[in-house]
Amino acid sequence: MRNPVRTTVLAVLLGLAASQGLAQGFKPTRPIEVVVHTGPGGGSDVLARAIAIMIEKEKLLPVRMQVVNKTGGGAAVAAAYLAEKAGDPHTIGFFTGVWLTTPLTSAESKITLRDLTPIARLVLEPAVIAVKSDAPFKSLAEFIDAAKKNPGQLKQSGGSITSRDNVVRQLLQKATGARWAFISFPGGGERIAALLGGHVNMMVIEPEEAGEHIRAGNMRVLAQVSDSRLPHFPNVPTLKEAGFDVPVVPQVRGVVAPPGIPKQNVEFWEDLFLRLTRTASWRKYIADNQFEDGYQNAADLLKFYDQFTDRMRDILKDAGVKTVR
Amino acid sequence: MEEETRKSGDLWSGLALLLLGAYIVVEASRWEYLGTDGPGAGFFPRWYGIAMGALALLLIASHFRRRPSGQSTVAWPRIRRALGVWLALAASVALFKPLGFLLSFALLTFFIVAALYRRPLRVAAAVALASAAGFYLAFPFALGVALPVGALGF
Amino acid sequence: MEILSGLANGFAVALDPLNLFWCFVGVLLGTVVGILPGLGPPATIAMLLPLTFHMQPAGAIIMLAGIYYGAKYGGSTTSILMNVPGESASVVTCLDGYQMARKGRAGAALGIAAIASFVAGTVGVLGLMLVAPPISKLALSFSSPEYFGLMSLGLALVVLLAGRSIVKALLAALLGLWIASMGTDLFSSTSRFTFGRLELLSGIDFIVVAIGVFALGEVLANMETQEETQLLPVPKGLRNLLPTLQDLKDCRFAFLNGSVLGFLVGALPGGGSTIASFLSYGLEKAVSPRRDQFGTGVIEGVAAPEGANNSETGGALVPLLTLGIPGSGTTAILLAALVLWGFKPGPLFIPENPALFWGLVASMYIGNVMLLILNLPLVPLFAQVLRTPAFVLFPLILGISMIGVYSVSGSLFDLGLLMIFGLLGYLMRKLDYPAAPLILGLALGAGMERALRQSLMMSEGSLTILVSRPISAAMLSLAVVVLLIPFVGRFNAWRVRAIEQE
Numbered sequence: 001m002r003n004p005v006r007t008t009v010l011a012v013l014l015g016l017a018a019s020q021g022l023a024q025g026f027k028p029t030r031p032i033e034v035v036v037h038t039g040p041g042g043g044s045d046v047l048a049r050a051i052a053i054m055i056e057k058e059k060l061l062p063v064r065m066q067v068v069n070k071t072g073g074g075a076a077v078a079a080a081y082l083a084e085k086a087g088d089p090h091t092i093g094f095f096t097g098v099w100l101t102t103p104l105t106s107a108e109s110k111i112t113l114r115d116l117t118p119i120a121r122l123v124l125e126p127a128v129i130a131v132k133s134d135a136p137f138k139s140l141a142e143f144i145d146a147a148k149k150n151p152g153q154l155k156q157s158g159g160s161i162t163s164r165d166n167v168v169r170q171l172l173q174k175a176t177g178a179r180w181a182f183i184s185f186p187g188g189g190e191r192i193a194a195l196l197g198g199h200v201n202m203m204v205i206e207p208e209e210a211g212e213h214i215r216a217g218n219m220r221v222l223a224q225v226s227d228s229r230l231p232h233f234p235n236v237p238t239l240k241e242a243g244f245d246v247p248v249v250p251q252v253r254g255v256v257a258p259p260g261i262p263k264q265n266v267e268f269w270e271d272l273f274l275r276l277t278r279t280a281s282w283r284k285y286i287a288d289n290q291f292e293d294g295y296q297n298a299a300d301l302l303k304f305y306d307q308f309t310d311r312m313r314d315i316l317k318d319a320g321v322k323t324v325r
Numbered sequence: 326m327e328e329e330t331r332k333s334g335d336l337w338s339g340l341a342l343l344l345l346g347a348y349i350v351v352e353a354s355r356w357e358y359l360g361t362d363g364p365g366a367g368f369f370p371r372w373y374g375i376a377m378g379a380l381a382l383l384l385i386a387s388h389f390r391r392r393p394s395g396q397s398t399v400a401w402p403r404i405r406r407a408l409g410v411w412l413a414l415a416a417s418v419a420l421f422k423p424l425g426f427l428l429s430f431a432l433l434t435f436f437i438v439a440a441l442y443r444r445p446l447r448v449a450a451a452v453a454l455a456s457a458a459g460f461y462l463a464f465p466f467a468l469g470v471a472l473p474v475g476a477l478g479f
Numbered sequence: 480m481e482i483l484s485g486l487a488n489g490f491a492v493a494l495d496p497l498n499l500f501w502c503f504v505g506v507l508l509g510t511v512v513g514i515l516p517g518l519g520p521p522a523t524i525a526m527l528l529p530l531t532f533h534m535q536p537a538g539a540i541i542m543l544a545g546i547y548y549g550a551k552y553g554g555s556t557t558s559i560l561m562n563v564p565g566e567s568a569s570v571v572t573c574l575d576g577y578q579m580a581r582k583g584r585a586g587a588a589l590g591i592a593a594i595a596s597f598v599a600g601t602v603g604v605l606g607l608m609l610v611a612p613p614i615s616k617l618a619l620s621f622s623s624p625e626y627f628g629l630m631s632l633g634l635a636l637v638v639l640l641a642g643r644s645i646v647k648a649l650l651a652a653l654l655g656l657w658i659a660s661m662g663t664d665l666f667s668s669t670s671r672f673t674f675g676r677l678e679l680l681s682g683i684d685f686i687v688v689a690i691g692v693f694a695l696g697e698v699l700a701n702m703e704t705q706e707e708t709q710l711l712p713v714p715k716g717l718r719n720l721l722p723t724l725q726d727l728k729d730c731r732f733a734f735l736n737g738s739v740l741g742f743l744v745g746a747l748p749g750g751g752s753t754i755a756s757f758l759s760y761g762l763e764k765a766v767s768p769r770r771d772q773f774g775t776g777v778i779e780g781v782a783a784p785e786g787a788n789n790s791e792t793g794g795a796l797v798p799l800l801t802l803g804i805p806g807s808g809t810t811a812i813l814l815a816a817l818v819l820w821g822f823k824p825g826p827l828f829i830p831e832n833p834a835l836f837w838g839l840v841a842s843m844y845i846g847n848v849m850l851l852i853l854n855l856p857l858v859p860l861f862a863q864v865l866r867t868p869a870f871v872l873f874p875l876i877l878g879i880s881m882i883g884v885y886s887v888s889g890s891l892f893d894l895g896l897l898m899i900f901g902l903l904g905y906l907m908r909k910l911d912y913p914a915a916p917l918i919l920g921l922a923l924g925a926g927m928e929r930a931l932r933q934s935l936m937m938s939e940g941s942l943t944i945l946v947s948r949p950i951s952a953a954m955l956s957l958a959v960v961v962l963l964i965p966f967v968g969r970f971n972a973w974r975v976r977a978i979e980q981e
Contacts, residue, residue: 366669369932471889
């Protein structure tokens with residue numbers, strides 16, 4: 001019955017399997033490529049570089065992180081690039097809401113976040129609704145009333161029609177029946193310049209960007225687009241507190257990996273970013289930029305995709321944008 | 326001779342641009358011209374498409390107004406040579422994916438020096454090697470600029 | 480007085496040996512990445528960002544700014560020597576710079592580019608120092624209707640860039656407008672002219688078209704024959720390699736024009752160095768007594784745009800430092816760097832960080848001097864490039880063009896586009912269509928469409944907004960005047976002939 005050879009082979013195989021399990025499978029051996037969809041200086045690029053610096057400082061990775069800018073097509077080029085890297089354990093990407101909305105409006109953009117491996121959601125960016133300090137509106141209700149009295153005559157500056165700026169406008173318009181114009185500007189600087197120059201009446205702006213203009217007395221904040229009051233704006237009502245019960249659509253940032261990577265690899269990334277969000281450098285970064293900690297693990301992130309996509313589809317349809325998916 | 330090239334070129338390029346203008350206007354008609362808040366995506370293309378068509382017609386008309394002077398001598402051999410260079414260039418770009426920039430560029434250089442400038446093969450090989458090596462040293466090596474990498478890993 | 484004491488403190492910061500060293504590192508790196516096409520200041524600054532965390536903020540901002548304005552010096556080199564625009568702002572430099580090189584005056588062109596950069600760069604810093612607050616107010620009063628006026632004025636320059644046929648120049652400009660509108664429309668998310676390709680969703684990069692049409696088109700045209708006449712003669716002797724006194728005299732107005740226009744356009748958040756360089760070239764040509772020689776290698780045709788794209792740097796720092804508003808890719812990453820170091824860029828940045836601001840200003844004076852000293856000796860060296868035999872030089876230009884494009888986007892698709900635009904450039908040359916209007920239409924098209932649509936949204940559809948605001952009305956009327964210039968010239972010629980016949 002006993003076959004010594006066979007037993008030995010079995011033991012060796014078992015031993016191998018056990019030792020592999022103990023070693024946790026994956027250790028990066030060459031620099032990690034971090035794919036972002038903006039050029040140098042864009043939102044994702046800056047976040048990716050800041051995280052690379054933090055990970056190096058906290059010694060969370062044995063190798064360097066290298067930011068790769070794959071710009072173009074909203075986020076379509078970056079998403080397609082990640083999809084092409086299927087199975088590559090040394091590549092990750094930083095996504096934003098654009099990665100979910102671009103496929104909704106552009107038939108050309110065939111890769112959605114669902115085609116990539118979810119890792120973690122990291123940041124939620126709240127926003128505030130700001131007007132120039134010499135504007136007659138003291139509260140959001142006053143602005144809405146003025147918009148109702150003169151439909152289409154008040155103006156808001158913002159990004160593209162699929163941006164969060166316009167989403168907030170659509171939701172408020174739908175809830176109140178007021179109507180005002182939305183003027184798109186490609187650069188954040190031009191949007192602020194249009195407001196400060198008095199060419200538009202209102203804008204949705206990131207709290208960190210607005211902070212200095214408020215301090216210098218050039219801007220006033222009417223309401224904040226978040227669920228609870230931000231630490232730097234204790235006296236400004238949230239949308240709900242201001243009497244407008246509309247859903248808060250966050251600007252979201254997180255991490256994805258190429259499709260088809262091994263399970264240990266997924267666990268490695270999940271673990272890395274969970275540990276990152278617990279460091280002191282991360283907490284300081286979040287506080288300095290007035291972000292909200294939006295950590296979610298991969299399983300929750302999948303649910304978030306659907307929730308976000310469904311809501312965006314409805315909002316875009318209301319805004320008269322043709323959706324293709 | 327050059328004048329003649331230009332004249333028949335006016336006709337054909339005018340026709341091509343007329344077609345392009347028509348294509349732009351047709352495409353633009355599918356997009357919103359005026360929306361509730363202002364001009365839509367089709368506003369600007371419609372107008373420059375129309376302008377392109379009109380100017381192309383003007384160009385074609387001026388070709389027929391001028392009396393053609395008879396003998397037409399386009400310098401075809403020269404154009405064929407330039408198009409040959411272009412084809413070689415396009416082929417080398419197509420080879421970036423399998424061969425990578427350095428190898429593909431060295432092949433292109435070799436071809437240009439040996440076939441188009443008729444230099445001895447060893448000169449061509451030397452120029453090709455030296456320029457590929459120079460590009461490698463300047464870009465990926467010294468400056469960290471990534472070049473297209475082929476299936477062979479360089 | 481306040482300015483003097485601020486400047487004194489600034490020089491104390493900038494002359495600190497370590498800061499002096501960082502300033503030198505910055506301008507040197509800037510010169511290098513400026514010379515290489517494609518690889519630009521934003522990517523370089525992004526790469527160096529982690530390094531700056533181990534530095535004092537003053538040294539860090541001095542170095543990063545050095546990269547920014549240093550790159551503008553180097554940008555002209557490949558434009559002049561190889562007709563390969565190093566960055567979008569040096570496209571205009573190709574027009575007369577490359578022609579000068581073909582006539583054996585490469586050294587003079589490179590030299591005047593460095594000198595114009597120095598003069599205008601210094602004027603830009605002076606502007607930043609003296610008039611930043613009022614200029615930033617002026618920039619805020621500039622909105623979409625004014626941008627539409629500015630872009631229309633820019634596009635009207637087509638008639639000045641036209642060769643023999645104005646119709647062909649206009650057609651080339653319209654082709655540029657068409658290429659500019661490819662991609663996803665910002666206002667409606669409509670995909671326009673994308674041919675189902677996701678790579679085209681955000682349009683075609685400017686530099687791909689510029690390098691294709693200028694550099695590849697030129698190489699293909701030159702390779703039509705195997706003859707190896709010394710295409711680009713290089714004179715011997717150092718003296719013949721630098722601009723003469725007469726050259727400097729010819730450029731007097733160009734220095735002033737480039738400095739002022741570049742600074743003003745740079746201060747606009749929606750401006751940019753490409754528009755600044757085109758406008759100053761156009762202005763230079765419009766007022767020049769030898770207008771008809773532009774495009775054949777006129778030295779002020781190099782000095783004006785090169786000056787403009789350097790003083791643009793000083794201008795672009797105005798909204799960044801006085802308002803925290805970035806106007807371009809490079810200022811956006813400078814802004815990000817300031818935030819990462821723990822500063823709060825905004826209206827209170829200068830009053831609260833005077834040492835940093837004045838240190839930066841002082842370092843920019845020093846950096847411009849360093850750049851002049853660094854660049855002038857390079858001129859004879861670079862001019863030697865043209866001694867290379869054609870069968871080596873042309874493959875080299877092809878390689879540099881391809882790397883230049885690839886280093887911008889890292890996309891093989893863009894290299895495919897480069898081939899298409901190379902062929903287009905060659906055909907345009909053969910069919911006598913001028914290339915500059917195409918580039919002008921491409922550079923201005925997207926901004927012009929945007930400004931028009933934004934204006935009409937602001938006015939709820941009424942076109943009067945374009946003429947009821949003084950600045951936009953002035954610029955639109957100026958555009959009409961520019962459009963009439965060739966007709967005036969023709970009328971004059973006709974009149975002269977009529978008089979002679981009598």
